[in-house]
Amino acid sequence: MPKVTQEHLDARRTEILDGARRAFAKHGYAGATVARLEEEIGLSRGAIFHYFESKLDLFVELAVAENRRYQRVLAEEGVEAVLRALAAADPQWLTVFIETEVRLWHDAELEQRMASPEQEELLIAGLSRAQAEGRLRTDVELVALVDFASIVVNGLALRVAGGGDPIDIDSLVGLVDDALRPREPR
Amino acid sequence: MPKVTQEHLDARRTEILDGARRAFAKHGYAGATVARLEEEIGLSRGAIFHYFESKLDLFVELAVAENRRYQRVLAEEGVEAVLRALAAADPQWLTVFIETEVRLWHDAELEQRMASPEQEELLIAGLSRAQAEGRLRTDVELVALVDFASIVVNGLALRVAGGGDPIDIDSLVGLVDDALRPREPR
Numbered sequence: 441m442p443k444v445t446q447e448h449l450d451a452r453r454t455e456i457l458d459g460a461r462r463a464f465a466k467h468g469y470a471g472a473t474v475a476r477l478e479e480e481i482g483l484s485r486g487a488i489f490h491y492f493e494s495k496l497d498l499f500v501e502l503a504v505a506e507n508r509r510y511q512r513v514l515a516e517e518g519v520e521a522v523l524r525a526l527a528a529a530d531p532q533w534l535t536v537f538i539e540t541e542v543r544l545w546h547d548a549e550l551e552q553r554m555a556s557p558e559q560e561e562l563l564i565a566g567l568s569r570a571q572a573e574g575r576l577r578t579d580v581e582l583v584a585l586v587d588f589a590s591i592v593v594n595g596l597a598l599r600v601a602g603g604g605d606p607i608d609i610d611s612l613v614g615l616v617d618d619a620l621r622p623r624e625p626r
Numbered sequence: 627m628p629k630v631t632q633e634h635l636d637a638r639r640t641e642i643l644d645g646a647r648r649a650f651a652k653h654g655y656a657g658a659t660v661a662r663l664e665e666e667i668g669l670s671r672g673a674i675f676h677y678f679e680s681k682l683d684l685f686v687e688l689a690v691a692e693n694r695r696y697q698r699v700l701a702e703e704g705v706e707a708v709l710r711a712l713a714a715a716d717p718q719w720l721t722v723f724i725e726t727e728v729r730l731w732h733d734a735e736l737e738q739r740m741a742s743p744e745q746e747e748l749l750i751a752g753l754s755r756a757q758a759e760g761r762l763r764t765d766v767e768l769v770a771l772v773d774f775a776s777i778v779v780n781g782l783a784l785r786v787a788g789g790g791d792p793i794d795i796d797s798l799v800g801l802v803d804d805a806l807r808p809r810e811p812r
Contacts, residue, residue, distance in 0.1 A: 535731055542725050545788055584797035587785070591798070595781025599773070602731055611770030612777070619805040 453491055456481050457505075460498040465532040469499060469540060500553050503540055510593070511559040515566030518575070519589045519620065520613045526596050527609040534601035577622045585620065592616055639677055642667050643691075646684040651718040655685060655726060686739050689726055696779070697745040701752030704761070705775045705806065706799045712782050713795040720787035763808045771806065778802055 459481030463472040466480070474485050477495065481488060492498045514522045526534075544551045567585060570576035576585065599607060645667030649658040652666070660671050663681065667674055678684045700708045712720075730737045753771060756762035762771065785793060 535728075539728050541784075541788075542721075542728055545721055580797055580801065581794070584794050584801070587793055588798055588801045591781035591785055592777060593781070594784045595777035595779070598780045598784065599777055602727075607773055608767070608770050611766055612774055615766065615770070615774045615805040619801040 456483065456488055456491055457498065457502055459483075461502050461533060464499065464502070464536045465530055469536050496550075499536075499540060500550065503537060504554055504556070506537060507554065508556060508559055511556070511563055514589065514593070515559075515562045518566075518570060519592065519616055522589075522593050523596055523613055523616065524609060526593065526600055527607055527612075529597075529600060531600050531603055534597055538597060538601050574622055576620055579623055588619065589616075642669065642674055642677055643684065643688055645669075647688050647719060650685065650688070650722045651716055655722050682736075685722075685726060686736065689723060690740055690742070692723060693740065694742060694745055697742065697749055700775065700779070701745075701748045704752075704756060705778065705802055708775075708779050709782055709799055709802065710795060712779065712786055713793055713798075715783075715786060717786050717789055720783055724783060724787050760808055762806055765809055774805065775802075 460472070460477055463477050463480035467473075467476055472495070474495070477488060477498075478485055488498075492501070510522055510525065513525055544554060563586065564582065567576060567582055567589075571578045571582070596607070596612070646658070646663055649663050649666035653659075653662055658681070660681070663674060663684075664671055674684075678687070696708055696711065699711055730740060749772065750768065753762060753768060753775075757764045757768070782793070782798070
């Protein structure tokens with residue numbers, strides 16, 4: 441039996457996740473049948489489900505990674521960077537992502553698996569740092585700033601996913617910045 | 627045969643819609659079976675589907691009315707009023723509403739039925755008036771202000787529907803106002 445390196449295993453997992461993501465984006469979660477997953481990934485169901493327990497498992501892994509990526513950008517680079525990333529994101533993948541966020545509302549186990557409390561701590565830390573460095577207003581409670589940022593981010597994700605006219609992202613970023621930047625004393 | 631007045635017909639339609647709304651909020655769209663619709667409305671399926679063609683029809687009628695109600699508030703009373711109305715809305719009904727908005731992405735016919743171009747014109751007219759009266763900034767294109775407002779409104783709807791911690795609506799309204807109110811010359 442040939443020796444299977446960790447590197448090989450990781451590469452195979454990544455290959456499967458990339459293909460699954462394409463299949464979900466193209467066909468939606470429900471429409472991404474096992475046959476379509478096989479086609480897009482280029483591996484047999486046996487190989488795919490050797491690495492992942494189920495289709496839901498594949499999706500959760502992708503969705504958790506996506507969530508964390510945006511939360512990390514929000515914590516490290518600020519709201520503006522997340523808004524620009526979302527505006528440039530693949531609308532079809534965002535669609536699947538939001539459909540599934542909505543499904544979480546009815547599925548406590550799935551919600552549990554998607555939760556990332558340590559990421560929330562990172563976010564709070566990132567915003568506190570932005571306040572300390574004078575990039576973020578301090579006259580409004582941090583939790584209210586976090587809520588505002590999440591609401592704009594989620595609203596933009598909905599908008600991009602829904603298609604329609606392209607958004608003027610510079611104006612949006614400017615308006616959000618007007619809400620969040622430190623106030624000058626009057 | 628007793629004479630059936632228009633008033634009676636309207637009252638019956640309203641009664642059916644109110645019950646259907648409760649059933650959708652309680653059980654979700656998919657979970658609101660015909661038996662549950664009968665139970666919540668208090669009428670037989672024969673009576674219900676004498677007034678409405680299908681369950682989807684009931685839903686579309688409710689969703690269109692809801693959409694228009696919020697758009698009217700946005701056009702006439704401004705973003706602040708919509709945000710406050712949403713924060714006080716029934717989360718369960720908002721959930722159904724958003725789930726269905728998401729379904730529209732895959733259903734061109736349904737999307738067509740939900741569209742309300744005349745409401746969009748009202749919205750533009752309302753915001754232009756707000757600019758003329760000095761309640762809304764004029765140094766950003768109106769379409770960018772409309773986009774920002776819709777994004778915040780949809781983001782808040784998602785948040786309220788998703789449950790979780792209650793939102794500090796006064797702070798949210800204050801931040802949105804900081805983004806939208808007329809700039810003082812520097």
